[in-house]
Structure formats: C-alpha cells, structure tokens
Amino acid sequence: MKRLVPVISADDLFPHYRNTPIGQLLEYHNLQKSFDQYTLARLLIGMCMDNRKHLRIPENFAYIIRSGGANLRYSEFKISYAIAVGDVRHMALIGHNNCGMVNLISRKKLFVDGLVEKAGWQREWAEEHFMHFAPMFEIGNEVDFILSEAKRLRLRYPGIMVAPLFYQVEDNQLYQLQE
Ligand SMILES: [Zn+2]
Numbered sequence: 010m011k012r013l014v015p016v017i018s019a020d021d022l023f024p025h026y027r028n029t030p031i032g033q034l035l036e037y038h039n040l041q042k043s044f045d046q047y048t049l050a051r052l053l054i055g056m057c058m059d060n061r062k063h064l065r066i067p068e069n070f071a072y073i074i075r076s077g078g079a080n081l082r083y084s085e086f087k088i089s090y091a092i093a094v095g096d097v098r099h100m101a102l103i104g105h106n107n108c109g110m111v112n113l114i115s116r117k118k119l120f121v122d123g124l125v126e127k128a129g130w131q132r133e134w135a136e137e138h139f140m141h142f143a144p145m146f147e148i149g150n151e152v153d154f155i156l157s158e159a160k161r162l163r164l165r166y167p168g169i170m171v172a173p174l175f176y177q178v179e180d181n182q183l184y185q186l187q188e
Contacts, residue, residue, distance in 0.1 A: 012152055013175055013184040016040065023185055030070075030099040031172040038065045038183050053091040055081045056103040057110070061178045072097060078110030078148040079103055079155060081162065088162075092169060100162065100169055103183065104155035105176040111151060113143045151175070156188060 016022060016039045026032040030052035036042035044067035052071040056062060057079045064073075072091040074084050079102055081088060091097050109116070117139055124135040148154035152175065159173040173186040 012187045013177070014187055015182065015184055021185075025170075026172060026185070029170065030097075031101055031170065031174075034064075034066060034071070034101055035174075035183055035185070037067065037070075041065070044068075050091070050095050050097050051099065053088065053095070053097045053100045054103060055079050055084070055088075055100065056176070057105055057108055059105060059109065059178075062103075062105055062176050063181070071101075077146050078108050078151070079105075079158065080110065080146060080148055081158065083145070085165070088166070092166060098169055100166075100171045101174050102155055102159050102162065102171060103174045103176050104151045104186075105178055106151060107178055108148065108151045110146055110148045113147045117143070152186065156186060159188075 014021070016035045019036060019040065022032050022035060026035065034052060037044065047067055047069040050069060050072050054064070054071045054073045056073065056075055058075045058077055072095055074081060074087050076084055081102070120139050121132065121135040124130040124138070125132050155173045155175065159171045162171045173188065175184040175186055177184060
C-alpha cells in the first residue's frame with residue numbers, strides 16, 4: 010500500500026514528527042528506543058479495541074482511548090479531558106489492517122447469533138441493536154477512515170497535532186500515513 014510509510018530508522022520519520030511525542034512513539038515502538046522517564050502524559054493515542062495490537066511505550070507516556078476502528082466520534086469528552094486536564098498537545102490516531110469495523114453488515118448474523126447464544130439476549134433486541142449501531146461504527150476502509158478522522162479532529166481541536174498512523178498486524182509495526 011503506497012500510502013504506508015515505514016519507520017525502520019530514525020531517518021524515516023516525517024520531519025514534522027521529529028522531536029515530538031509522535032516521533033517518540035514511533036521510536037519506542039518500531040526502533041526499540043530505550044524508555045525515558047515520564048511523570049506526565051505527553052501524548053493521546055486513539056486506537057482500535059482489537060486484541061492483536063500491543064504498543065511498546067513507557068509508563069506514564071500516553072493516555073489511550075481504545076474504540077472500534079479507532080473511531081473517536083463518540084469519545085470526544087475523553088479527548089477533551091486528556092487535552093484540557095491531562096495537558097497533552099499531540100494525538101496519534103492509529104488504524105490497523107483487517108479491522109472488524111470494516112464491512113460490519115457481513116458479520117450481522119454472527120453478531121446477532123452471538124448475543125442470543127452468549128449474552129442471553131432476545132433475537133429482536135439483538136437485531137435492533139445491530140441495525141441501530143452498525144452504521145455509526147462502520148468505518149468503510151481503514152486507511153481512508155483514519156485520514157478523514159484525523160482531518161475531522163484537527164478541525165475540532167486546532168491547537169493539537171493529530172498524526173494518522175497505521176498498525177500492520179502481520180509485523181506489529183507502526184507506519185506513517187502519507188496524506
Ligand atoms: Zn479494528
């Protein structure tokens with residue numbers, strides 16, 4: 010995918026990410042940079058709830074909001090808190106490949122049957138639940154969604170640097186997204 014720019018050495022970092030918490034995140038995770046000590050958070054990370062992803066970052070370094078598809082449309086109070094009270098000025102928005110929030114409708118039967126069998130829901134509630142929420146949580150395409158979500162968040166929080174990043178589950182590496 011042409012829009013994914015790997016970080017294999019510090020020279021690969023986009024210039025505007027260097028010497029920022031975004032660059033530090035990429036160096037900790039991809040380049041095994043040794044951990045600095047933090048007493049205050051420097052970064053807000055928005056990433057998918059998916060279990061395949063684990064970040065290598067120091068203690069206290071980041072607030073993390075995890076949400077299906079790294080969709081932060083329904084997490085704004087938490088973002089505002091991290092900025093206003095937590096004093097972070099940088100946000101990394103991390104999408105990933107093979108995200109379950111793409112083409113949700115194809116998993117409708119699995120979702121409804123699962124709620125009925127495992128959670129004890131009535132089928133009508135489960136159907137209604139799916140049909141109500143699936144359009145809100147569907148992201149379409151992982152890369153396009155992260156790029157548009159980054160744009161949206163920049164308009165909403167103009168004082169904050171928002172970096173669209175991508176986690177590839179096969180190699181567990183973070184990639185920069187070309188905009
Ligand atoms: Zn996902």
